[in-house]
Amino acid sequence: MPALERAVTLARNNQATxxxxxxxxxxxxGISMPDGGPISRDLQEAMAREHEASLVSLLEPYRDxxxxxxxxxxxxxxxxxxxxxxxxxxxxxxxxPESPGWLDRFFSGDDMxxxxxxxxxxxxxxxxxxxxxRRILAAVDVYDGYPEKELEARRRLNVQVxxxxxxxxxxxxxxxxVVHAWESxxxxxxxxxxxxxxxxxxxxxNMEQERWHQQELLDQFxxxxxxxxxxxxxxxxxxxxAIHLLKGGARREIPALAKSLAVDCIVMGTVARTGIRGFIxxxxxxxxxxxxxxxxxxxxxxxxRTPVALDE
Numbered sequence: 001m002p003a004l005e006r007a008v009t010l011a012r013n014n015q016a017t018x019x020x021x022x023x024x025x026x027x028x029x030g031i032s033m034p035d036g037g038p039i040s041r042d043l044q045e046a047m048a049r050e051h052e053a054s055l056v057s058l059l060e061p062y063r064d065x066x067x068x069x070x071x072x073x074x075x076x077x078x079x080x081x082x083x084x085x086x087x088x089x090x091x092x093x094x095x096x097p098e099s100p101g102w103l104d105r106f107f108s109g110d111d112m113x114x115x116x117x118x119x120x121x122x123x124x125x126x127x128x129x130x131x132x133x134r135r136i137l138a139a140v141d142v143y144d145g146y147p148e149k150e151l152e153a154r155r156r157l158n159v160q161v162x163x164x165x166x167x168x169x170x171x172x173x174x175x176x177x178v179v180h181a182w183e184s185x186x187x188x189x190x191x192x193x194x195x196x197x198x199x200x201x202x203x204x205x206n207m208e209q210e211r212w213h214q215q216e217l218l219d220q221f222x223x224x225x226x227x228x229x230x231x232x233x234x235x236x237x238x239x240x241x242a243i244h245l246l247k248g249g250a251r252r253e254i255p256a257l258a259k260s261l262a263v264d265c266i267v268m269g270t271v272a273r274t275g276i277r278g279f280i281x282x283x284x285x286x287x288x289x290x291x292x293x294x295x296x297x298x299x300x301x302x303x304x305r306t307p308v309a310l311d312e
Contacts, residue, residue, distance in 0.1 A: 001058070001096065002096065002125045002126070002127060003094050003095050003096045003123075003125040004020065004058070004059075004062075005131070006094060006123070006125055007020070007094045008062050008065060008066065008068075009171065010092075010094070010171060011066055012065060012066055013171050014167075016091070017067075017069070018066060018067075018068050018069070019068070019069040019070070019071065019088070019090070020055060020058075020059060020068055020069070020070045020071075021070065021071045021072065021073050021081070021084065022051045022052075022054070022055055022071075022072050022073070023072075023073045023074070023075070023076075023077040023080050023081065024047050024048060024051055024072060024073070024074055025074070025075075026044070026074045026075050027043050027044045027047070044074065048072045048074070051072045052070070052072050055070045055072070056070070071084075076110075077110045077114075078110045078111075078113040078114040078117065078118075079308055081093060081095075081114060081118065082114070082117055082118050082119070082306055082308040083308060083310055085118060085119060085120055086119065086306070086308070086310055087310065090120055091120055091121075092120055092121050092122075092123060093114070093118055093120060093121070093122045093123065094122075094123040094125060095111075095114075095122075095123075095124060095125070096124070096125055096126075096127050097111050097124050097126075097127070111124060112286075115270055115289070115298050116270075117306050117307055117308050118300075118306065119300060119304060119305070119306045120300070121164065121297060121298060121299045121300065122297075122298045123295070123296075123297045123298075124295060124296050124297075124298070125295045126264075126293075126294055126295040132172050132173065132174070133168070133169075133172040133174040133264035133265055133295075134174055134175060134262070134264055135174055135175045135176075135177060135261055135262065135263045135264055135265075136165050136168050136169045136172070136174050136175065136176050136177065136263070136264065136265050136266075136267060137165075137177045137178075137179060137254075137257070137258055137261065137263040137265070137266045137267070138161050138162050138164075138165035138166075138176065138177070138178045138179070138241075138266075138267045138268075139161065139179050139180075139181075139250070139254050139266060139267070139268040139269075139288075140158040140161055140162060140178060140179070140180050140218075140221065141154055141157075141158065141180065141250070141269075142158065142180050142214070142217040142218050142220075142221045143180075143182060143214070143217070144217055153301055153302075153303075154269075156301060156302050157269040157299065157301045157302075158221060158269075159225065159228075160269070160299050160301070160302075161267050161268060161269055161299055162178065162225055162267075163225075163232065164267050164297060164299060165178075165267040165297075166232065166235050166236065166239065168265065168267065168297065169239055170235055170238070170239070172264075174264065175239075175241075175242070176239040176240075176241040176242070177241060177242045177243075177244060177257075177261060177263070178218075178222070178241050178242070178243050178244065179243075179244040179245075179246060179253075179254060179257055180214065180217075180218045180244070180245055180246070181246040181247075181248055181249065181250040181253040181254055182210070182211075182214040182245070182246070182247060182248075183247070183248065183249055184206075184207045184210050184211075184247060185210065211245070211247065214245060215245050218243060218245055222236075222241075222243065244257060250284050250288065251284055251287040251288055251291075254266070254268075254288050255288055255291035255292050258292050258293075258294060259292075259293070263294050264294055264295060265294055265295040265296065265297060266288075266292060266294060266295075266296050266297070267296075267297040267299065268285065268288070268296070268297075268298060268299070269285065269298075269299050269300070269301065270285045270286075270289075270298040270299065270300065285298075
């Protein structure tokens with residue numbers, strides 16, 4: 001299982017605790033087998049024992065590598081996973097998508113719910129993923145035209161994205177690529193009434209100035225990341241990330257770059273604070289996720305609060 005292999009490797013490399021769970025449906029009260037067979041409680045317990053035994057067998061080859069906790073949860077998968085994260089303060093959820101046909105539909109309903117509502121990062125590992133990743137793509141948004149409060153939230157999310165991408169790239173001995181896509185306001189203005197006074201030459205000049213400014217913002221971001229810690233600076237020096245500045249909408253350009261580079265995993269933000277456009281599931285991020293064919297590591301911003309409540 002690619003997801004389990006990566007979870008074991010990541011836990012070992014980071015001296016982290018690993019817990020592996022399975023989720024089974026909750027059997028309604030009063031259900032029983034024909035001819036006086038077991039009632040619902042007995043069926044539920046038997047199902048839990050069977051799945052626990054399967055987990056024990058699955059984890060046996062890894063027991064000599066690290067201690068692994070295991071458990072069987074009952075209920076709706078994404079709800080029980082989120083509640084387990086809330087109870088135990090886990091830092092990362094790693095799983096394979098539910099959809100058996102990766103290209104037919106990237107995410108099942110449970111996977112999309114998990115991406116939207118899980119308070120910690122979620123790493124969905126492509127079932128056909130190789131033993132090691134070759135290329136990691138970190139998608140950041142360094143545009144500085146947002147309101148100040150939103151801008152600060154995006155800055156923190158960019159930091160989280162790149163730090164996680166660096167960690168995965170080091171763990172996998174993979175190439176690291178960093179991408180920022182930008183849309184030219186001058187180009188957008190071409191079709192507007194008030195743009196009639198702008199000559200083609202002026203528009204081209206404005207677009208070049210925009211491109212230069214976006215490149216400067218991206219360079220400043222990478223410089224600031226190198227200055228955060230000695231460890232991060234050394235990691236970036238070792239990886240020598242390739243930097244991509246793409247003109248065009250993120251929804252189109254990021255999936256296209258991922259395909260052209262044959263990226264194994266995209267690291268990106270998926271949810272922003274209420275009212276912030278861009279990295280919101282159902283908007284830019286969801287559109288990107290529906291187009292890519294690789295694994296994805298989805299990160300929430302600081303302060304994100306899940307709508308899922310713990311059981312009473």
